[in-house]
Amino acid sequence: MSAVQEMTAAVLHGKEDIRIERVPVPEPAAGEIVIKVGAALTCGTDLKVYRRGYHAKMLVPPALFGHELAGTVHAVGEDVTKFALGDRVVALNSAPCDACFYCERKQPNLCDDIIFNNGAYAEFIRIPARIVEKNTLAIADGVPFEHAALTEPLACVVRGLDECEAAIETRPGDTVAVIGAGPIGLMFMHTAQIAGYRVIAVVKRDEQIAAAKTFGAAEVVQTTQVEDAVAAVRALTPNGRGVDVAIEAVATPATWEWAVDMVRKGGVVNFFGGCAAGTKVELDTNRLHYNDIKLLASFHHTPTTARKAFALVTGGKFKCAEYITGRARLTELDSVFRKLMSRTNDIKTAILP
Ligand SMILES: [Zn+2]
């Protein structure tokens, strides 16, 4: 028997405390695979976890973390038939049970028994059997790992837009306002533009204007340059009637309220940004009711939207490369997060073990 193999991995010990450690290389149990990480991407959720030192649903420190990854299959457990050693794959960060109350009602994103997986900031990561079965996809040779790893966040965005389209009848050329130009806001802009909508981006900082345009915004409203962002957005719609779809991707109560104020009657709002616990918003009940406004708040992804996102990421139309604004070694992870905290222009950094 050989000694236990070790690998380098980032371990989150608590608030703003990442340590690069030597830990055992995971071994796959039945149904599981172990992926040699090709690229892991930084994400707003990881930044939140780094700042707070924990995540209510996803992890309790000390823990391996990071959840957007792609790589090659390094080991397979018993009974794994879908994948073989050397396959290039992207594995999502969760998978539903398909048996609970919510899964049965086609709401697998709310699965009561959902499995989350973390540990992408490492040389190797173990993928639980259920994720292997339901949310791991084979990548064609020409697709870089760092592009394929965009599948997870994009799966949430695709679901957010799908829900809007299910709520009202939309047409090509309809106006979609996206408030916020972080990675998620920029993905909404691009996804909406590819779907044929006219995108109005609502951004804060100068550098976000160029990013919004890169990802398909036809018009950009910079909040620091206008007195009233809602009026500025409305002024860009026919007769000032408001946008057909408003997506909130900042995660503050104020921008949630803006989203409602800028949508047309019969339009749809998606409160996509999850605000801090305990926060509340004030909404005009009269306007909501008599204007028949649809309010949505989409959370997470499903195996179906994961596949849609994967098709976008690998289909050639989606500007994957433009989302990867930096690359760093695993050993530099702590400084990458410190930099992200100071609000740089980085969209996503690819962490390469
Ligand atoms: Zn993420």
Ligand SMILES: [Zn+2]
């Ligand atoms: Zn379930």
